[in-house]
Amino acid sequence: xxxxxxxGHHARLHARWHWSEIAFWVLALACAFLFPSRxxxxxDIVRLAxxxxxxxxxxxxxxxxxxxxxxxxxVGAYSAGLLALHGVVTEPVLALIVAGLVAxxxxxxxxxxxxxxxxxxxxMVTLGIALLLEALAERFSDITGGSDGLxxxxxxxxxxxxxxxxxxxxxxxxxxxxxxxxxxxxxxIVHSPFGLSLRAIRNNxxxxxxxxxxxxxxxxxxxxxAAFYAGVAGALFTQSTALASxxxxxxxxxxxxxxxxxxxxxxxxxxxLIGAVVFRMLQEVFAxxxxxxxxxxxxxxxxxxxxxxxxxxxxxxxxxPNLILRQFGGRKAIVAIPESxxx
Amino acid sequence: MLTILFDGIAYGMLxxxxxxGLAVTLGLMNFINLAxxxxxxxGGYITVVLVNRLGVPFLASLPLAFLASAAIGLVFERxxxxxxxxxxxxxxxxxTIGLVFMSVAAVDYVMGSSRIFIKIPEALEGQIDxxxxxxxxxxxxxxxxxxxxxxxxxxxLARTRFGSRLRAAVDxxxxxxxxGINVPQxxxxxxxxxxxxxxxxxxxxxxxxxxxxYFPLKFMIYFLIVVSVGGSSSITGPFLASLLLGIGDxxxxxxxxxxxxxxxxxxxxxILIWRPNGLFGRSAAR
Numbered sequence: 137x138x139x140x141x142x143x144g145h146h147a148r149l150h151a152r153w154h155w156s157e158i159a160f161w162v163l164a165l166a167c168a169f170l171f172p173s174r175x176x177x178x179x180d181i182v183r184l185a186x187x188x189x190x191x192x193x194x195x196x197x198x199x200x201x202x203x204x205x206x207x208x209x210x211v212g213a214y215s216a217g218l219l220a221l222h223g224v225v226t227e228p229v230l231a232l233i234v235a236g237l238v239a240x241x242x243x244x245x246x247x248x249x250x251x252x253x254x255x256x257x258x259x260m261v262t263l264g265i266a267l268l269l270e271a272l273a274e275r276f277s278d279i280t281g282g283s284d285g286l287x288x289x290x291x292x293x294x295x296x297x298x299x300x301x302x303x304x305x306x307x308x309x310x311x312x313x314x315x316x317x318x319x320x321x322x323x324x325i326v327h328s329p330f331g332l333s334l335r336a337i338r339n340n341x342x343x344x345x346x347x348x349x350x351x352x353x354x355x356x357x358x359x360x361x362a363a364f365y366a367g368v369a370g371a372l373f374t375q376s377t378a379l380a381s382x383x384x385x386x387x388x389x390x391x392x393x394x395x396x397x398x399x400x401x402x403x404x405x406x407x408x409l410i411g412a413v414v415f416r417m418l419q420e421v422f423a424x425x426x427x428x429x430x431x432x433x434x435x436x437x438x439x440x441x442x443x444x445x446x447x448x449x450x451x452x453x454x455x456x457p458n459l460i461l462r463q464f465g466g467r468k469a470i471v472a473i474p475e476s477x478x479x
Numbered sequence: 480m481l482t483i484l485f486d487g488i489a490y491g492m493l494x495x496x497x498x499x500g501l502a503v504t505l506g507l508m509n510f511i512n513l514a515x516x517x518x519x520x521x522g523g524y525i526t527v528v529l530v531n532r533l534g535v536p537f538l539a540s541l542p543l544a545f546l547a548s549a550a551i552g553l554v555f556e557r558x559x560x561x562x563x564x565x566x567x568x569x570x571x572x573x574x575t576i577g578l579v580f581m582s583v584a585a586v587d588y589v590m591g592s593s594r595i596f597i598k599i600p601e602a603l604e605g606q607i608d609x610x611x612x613x614x615x616x617x618x619x620x621x622x623x624x625x626x627x628x629x630x631x632x633x634x635x636l637a638r639t640r641f642g643s644r645l646r647a648a649v650d651x652x653x654x655x656x657x658x659g660i661n662v663p664q665x666x667x668x669x670x671x672x673x674x675x676x677x678x679x680x681x682x683x684x685x686x687x688x689x690x691x692x693y694f695p696l697k698f699m700i701y702f703l704i705v706v707s708v709g710g711s712s713s714i715t716g717p718f719l720a721s722l723l724l725g726i727g728d729x730x731x732x733x734x735x736x737x738x739x740x741x742x743x744x745x746x747x748x749x750i751l752i753w754r755p756n757g758l759f760g761r762s763a764a765r
Contacts, residue, residue: 195569257751265748428588431584432588436581
């Protein structure tokens with residue numbers, strides 16, 4: 137077998153749907169029926185998962201460290217809010233796409249700034265853009281409602297069929313459907329030759345350029361795409377809560393997002409999704425123990441994660457599930473690979 | 480007009496003292512320390528406790544704030560930071576954000592979440608009229624203290640044996656340790672000194688910038704601007720950058736209050752695009 141065919145074979149093997157992935161999504165859908173009283177928090181988790189997926193695309197696959205990913209989330213949120221408020225696009229799905237496209241346009245423009253410079257410059261520029269947008273949103277308070285946020289948003293029924301109900305069941309299903317569709321798209325992308333080239337760039341930009349990958353173009357493309365995802369996540373936030381306020385741009389949102397991805401593990405698509413579930417539950421637990429000071433414990437979790445080492449931690453966490461899976465599914469059945477071992 | 484300039488210079492000097500420690504850890508040791516503001520906050524709160532509760536004179540409490548913050552910095556460096564130096568930047572960012580969150584919540588728990596003021600001595604209040612320009616006494620004191628510190632710092636880095644050791648350790652840690660320089664010790668001392676400066680800055684800034692548990696988050700971006708715009712090759716770069724930032728921010732708030740921090744962020748992004756290594760940085764910085 138030639139090296140090329142070998143690589144192709146492995147790539148295809150990884151791209152194949154595994155039964156544990158199907159189980160994951162069935163479980164997610166089952167949640168809609170199992171916990172009818174918890175729709176609000178579950179919707180929150182789904183939104184966060186989509187947002188984390190977006191960061192995973194640029195951080196886990198392309199290796200761009202961003203501290204200002206909330207910028208796109210915020211732009212998506214405000215776009216969706218304004219579209220609904222002024223009745224420009226009243227149909228939620230269409231508004232979702234438009235909001236995503238607005239964030240995408242911003243992502244495209246700012247990507248030229250982000251691909252320049254090393255990690256520190258990237259951190260500064262992404263953080264600066266998010267802060268800039270927050271300052272702008274505060275400044276143009278006649279459009280954005282300033283610190284009060286956008287109020288009085290009324291959502292039309294989805295596709296003209298399903299109206300948002302009081303308990304948030306429709307909202308949850310809607311968010312889950314959007315997440316699933318975008319996940320499929322992301323899955324397709326990261327297993328494509330394009331996705332493989334991104335990983336090559338993450339591992340070594342210089343070598344990637346040497347074997348003929350147009351590094352900057354690829355980075356711009358994935359950054360733009362990630363902005364679209366974040367914009368959609370923001371739009372979902374506005375649509376399911378009927379609210380958009382200044383805190384969508386806040387630094388804490390970007391920082392929390394990092395934590396979500398780190399808990400779940402960057403560099404594989406389920407990382408963001410699992411991280412979102414774990415993070416939100418941790419937050420709930422801490423908030424019930426110490427309502428005012430939960431941030432302290434979140435910070436402690438971060439510090440411990442880094443000190444123990446992310447890769448080691450993931451190996452521990454994945455050890456038990458992988459063991460079980462191996463018992464049932466033969467030796468090749470590994471549901472999740474820590475980023476260090478990912479090809 | 481001149482008053483604005485003066486206030487801006489005082490503000491810039493203050494930012495420099497606050498951020499100079501970060502310039503060393505971030506610029507020279509190549510470690511992204513977002514928790515730098517936490518040490519400044521520590522210094523500020525230590526001064527608050529000393530002055531308001533124990534009745535120590537304000538000026539006497541400043542060196543104490545410096546020493547206490549430096550001690551805290553040293554402990555953290557030896558126990559926690561030292562494990563993170565070699566890790567990738569993402570880990571450093573996460574680790575220090577975690578520290579920031581913890582410090583914010585901890586201070587909130589101990590000291591309460593409201594803004595705190597320090598009782599400054601009467602001699603430092605009010606203004607002096609200097610050829611028709613109103614000059615705040617407190618700000619004048621800041622300029623004097625910070626100016627002396629800057630000159631001293633520059634001298635230590637450029638002229639003394641320790642300064643050359645530090646520069647050697649930064650340029651090439653392996654070769655430096657081969658020459659018999661105790662690199663971890665040099666780094667630990669530098670880190671502690673930087674934290675001490677931050678603490679001193681925090682103590683001085685309580686009057687001007689205000690002190691509350693969210694201090695590290697609010698001013699993190701300012702410190703980072705100073706370092707990234709100023710570049711990391713010398714102490715002069717961050718110094719000029721913080722003066723620029725101070726004057727720009729004060730003038731911006733005075734002339735176009737509506738735009739707020741907008742001006743600063745825009746300038747920062749433009750400069751970083753124009754020169755990704757900072758205004759005064761070496762082009763081949765690591």
